[in-house]
Amino acid sequence: xxxxxxxxxxxxxxxxxxxxxxxxxxxxxxxxxxxxxxxxxxxxxxxxxxxxxxxxxxxxxxxxxxxxxxxxxxxxxxxxxxxxxxxxxxxxxxxxxxxxxxxxxxxxxxxxxxxxxxxxxxxxxxxxxxxxxxxxxxxxxxxxxxxxxxxxxxxxxxxxxxxxxxxxxxxxxxxxxxxxxxxxxxxxxxxxxxxxxxxxxxxxxxxxxxxxxxxxxxxxxxxxxxxxxxxxxxxxxxxxxxxxxxxxxxxxxxxxxxxxxxxxxxxxxxxxxxxxxxxxxxxxxxxxxxxxxxxxxxxxxxxxxxxxxxxxxxxxxxxxxxxxxxxxxxxxxxxxxxxxxxxxxxxxxxxxxxxxxxxxxxxxxxxxxxxxxxxxxxxxxxxxxxxxxxxxxxxxxxxxxxxxxxxxxxxxxxxxxxxxxxxxxxxxxxxxxxxxxxxxxxxxxxxxxxxxxxxxxxxxxxxxxxxxxxxxxxxxxxxxxxxxxxxxxxxxxxxxxxxxxxxxxxxxxxxxxxxxxxxxxxxxxxxxxxxxxxxxxxxxxxxxxxxxxxxxxxxxxxxxxxxxxxxxxxxxxxxxxxxxxxxxxxxxxxxxxxxxxxxxxxxxxxxxxxxxxxxxxxxxxxxxxxxxxx
RNA sequence: GCCGGCUUAGCUCAGUGGUAGAGCAGCGGUUUUGUAAACCGCUGGUCAUCGGUUCGAAUCCGAUAGCCGGCUCCA
Numbered sequence: 035x036x037x038x039x040x041x042x043x044x045x046x047x048x049x050x051x052x053x054x055x056x057x058x059x060x061x062x063x064x065x066x067x068x069x070x071x072x073x074x075x076x077x078x079x080x081x082x083x084x085x086x087x088x089x090x091x092x093x094x095x096x097x098x099x100x101x102x103x104x105x106x107x108x109x110x111x112x113x114x115x116x117x118x119x120x121x122x123x124x125x126x127x128x129x130x131x132x133x134x135x136x137x138x139x140x141x142x143x144x145x146x147x148x149x150x151x152x153x154x155x156x157x158x159x160x161x162x163x164x165x166x167x168x169x170x171x172x173x174x175x176x177x178x179x180x181x182x183x184x185x186x187x188x189x190x191x192x193x194x195x196x197x198x199x200x201x202x203x204x205x206x207x208x209x210x211x212x213x214x215x216x217x218x219x220x221x222x223x224x225x226x227x228x229x230x231x232x233x234x235x236x237x238x239x240x241x242x243x244x245x246x247x248x249x250x251x252x253x254x255x256x257x258x259x260x261x262x263x264x265x266x267x268x269x270x271x272x273x274x275x276x277x278x279x280x281x282x283x284x285x286x287x288x289x290x291x292x293x294x295x296x297x298x299x300x301x302x303x304x305x306x307x308x309x310x311x312x313x314x315x316x317x318x319x320x321x322x323x324x325x326x327x328x329x330x331x332x333x334x335x336x337x338x339x340x341x342x343x344x345x346x347x348x349x350x351x352x353x354x355x356x357x358x359x360x361x362x363x364x365x366x367x368x369x370x371x372x373x374x375x376x377x378x379x380x381x382x383x384x385x386x387x388x389x390x391x392x393x394x395x396x397x398x399x400x401x402x403x404x405x406x407x408x409x410x411x412x413x414x415x416x417x418x419x420x421x422x423x424x425x426x427x428x429x430x431x432x433x434x435x436x437x438x439x440x441x442x443x444x445x446x447x448x449x450x451x452x453x454x455x456x457x458x459x460x461x462x463x464x465x466x467x468x469x470x471x472x473x474x475x476x477x478x479x480x481x482x483x484x485x486x487x488x489x490x491x492x493x494x495x496x497x498x499x500x501x502x503x504x505x506x507x508x509x510x511x512x513x514x515x516x517x518x519x520x521x522x523x524x525x526x527x528x529x530x531x532x533x534x535x536x537x538x539x540x541x542x543x544x545x546x547x548x549x550x551x552x553x554x555x556x557x558x559x560x561x562x563x564x565x566x567x568x569x570x571x572x573x574x575x576x577x578x579x580x581x582x583x584x585x586x587x588x589x590x591x592x593x594x595x596x597x598x599x600x601x602x603x604x605x606x607x608x609x610x611x612x613x614x615x616x617x618x619x620x621x622x623x624x625x626x627x628x629x630x631x632x633x634x635x636x637x638x639x640x641x642x643x644x645x646x647x648x649x650x651x652x653x654x655x656x657x658x659x660x661x662x663x664x
Numbered sequence: 665g666c667c668g669g670c671u672u673a674g675c676u677c678a679g680u681g682g683u684a685g686a687g688c689a690g691c692g693g694u695u696u697u698g699u700a701a702a703c704c705g706c707u708g709g710u711c712a713u714c715g716g717u718u719c720g721a722a723u724c725c726g727a728u729a730g731c732c733g734g735c736u737c738c739a
Contacts, residue, residue, distance in 0.1 A: 075734095083668075173734030174667025181736045185667055188734070216732095220675080229712090229730060285739060350739055379739095384665050385730095387737060483739060502738080534739085571696040598696075606700035620698055630699080638699060 037069065037156055040195070044069035046106060046157045047096075047167045047193035048076045053149040054095035055080075055189075058088075064151070065127040065177060065186055072203075072498065073192030077175055079127065084187050089169040092189070096167065103162030104147040108155060116141050116152060127177065128152050166200035167193035213496035215549035216390040222554055222612065224545075224562070225391060234388040234395035236542060241562035244591065245548070246398075246541050248560050250376055252428075252658070253400050253538055260421065262372040262402055267354035269378055273344040279353040280451075280515055284484055290382045292344035300340050351377035352509070352534060355403040356516040359530075364520040369530060370410050374402035376541070391546030392501055400538035405518070405530040408459075411508075416467045418506050418535045422491060423473075425504075425537050430660050431551065434503070435492045436473055438464065439481035450484055451511040460508045460531075461487045485511040488534075496550040503547055507534040555634060558614045558651065559658040565592040565651060566613045568604045570620040577624040581617060581644065588652045605632065614661065615651060635661065
């Protein structure tokens, strides 16, 4: 596969970096050093721990290699020659990589100066062509990306054809950091984390809650129009349900550990009396850590030997929804049945995976399950995809990627339920729906859910990480496990297909994404504060209050700046707070019944009648107008 | 979970073994103000936590927690 000139440059820079590292640390063992979308990396196995100071030293040594203007020379070798060469140099990873090259394919070395690398190429003519590079970070990375393998040290860097482009890229990185939802979320007081609450458990502050509730309203209206029914389910369920669903064996690690309690079958007289004993203990002096330990062992002692049962906090809503399906006998006339809920779920994500709002342990999903017949499937699946696209248009989301995840036949019965026919049928159905609708997508094997193929919509965070923002999944397996059925027109029983869909993902991730997408500059309908009245002096305070009341009468979120500051300061604060409209009220406006409007897009728009402004704002709100440039 | 780094006031950040600082925010007062910062004053920190070294620790060492950059994972 040919590299683009930029990839060639970056890959060559990776070789230069490896050359420099070998000069400084001759004992280093090399793995691989490919280009990436934004730069390059090289993986090293080395006893020394790279430090940020090392990066500067390595950069300096790289500068020397560039100065030596070493030509990159390609040579073909035999497998045996290559193996001997790397054995001689003590490079086990290279020998391992050699094994990846299929028989009959050319084995090539690229040499620059004293540095020789197993490499398919291609490269720039010589190291002197590398004009602008920078090493960015040090990271751990497993050999071949497998957790069971040794962790190597990876150095990330980037390179550009010239200094200017490198500087522009570094500047762009800085700019992206300003969009980071974690920074804006704190500045705008949208959400917060607290150590006592726990990692990955966000608190929605009042302003963030406004956004949450506006999104819920959007979803409810959209889903109502599309024929969904709303349901509500508990946050917990007995272990037995997750055994039925098949989730426990697959996902126990990702769920919070169960709550264990005395079984319902234990007579009351034998059940532990936590209450009295605890009460007595807890109030007998200070509550120390030692005492907590005593109380916990007391509880364990009391429960000892009793039959127990376990409850899990739900990590997904599907099993509960399946139970709602099952609560009532269903006929083909009832299908499709679309059950929607903004369900609260909890997942015990590994600590290192948590990332602001984008990856959390408590979340609310824009979830729904559509139960339908195979004949209805195409139309239903397509309707869900169209709902995605309508939403994306509403939010002005243009940069996304549809991923169609299919199964791997080699892993049937292990990672994927063993129903080869159903896999084929449903994947074909999805592929046909996608083709008919003309949506661009990429197909990725081996990424399906265990119960069926899926379409994920991928977006990128400000700092460039990729996330699934929405999902549309086929499930032909779990309804069967739950014994879901409907009576067909022929009066026989059949199992429905189920579509799991979450076009708005979770509140947490979706809002995290929206914060970055809009850089906090939300369209009016989502803005926590929509209108701020800015009286010039106290003399206009009464009029300002009256305008605030009028706005609120139209459900517009308005406030008055009651500070003793001068207008300039009020405007500045209004601007920094990213409020869509500011209404300046001075003596003239108060007398004329007008407001001087300031908008985020146009700045000072001059005076207009209050009613005219209210009509405009109310319409923007109602229509969910995308008022901001994104 | 793994590798590495970071943690000083609400926020942004100075402070390299010898009495904890600045700007902004907040609070109080004066000013009643016309489109991005009026003026004066005040409050606020167990330097993440615990332990160690030292006559003396924000500063050196260790552990723990949280966060950050990656890896792995992501129903």
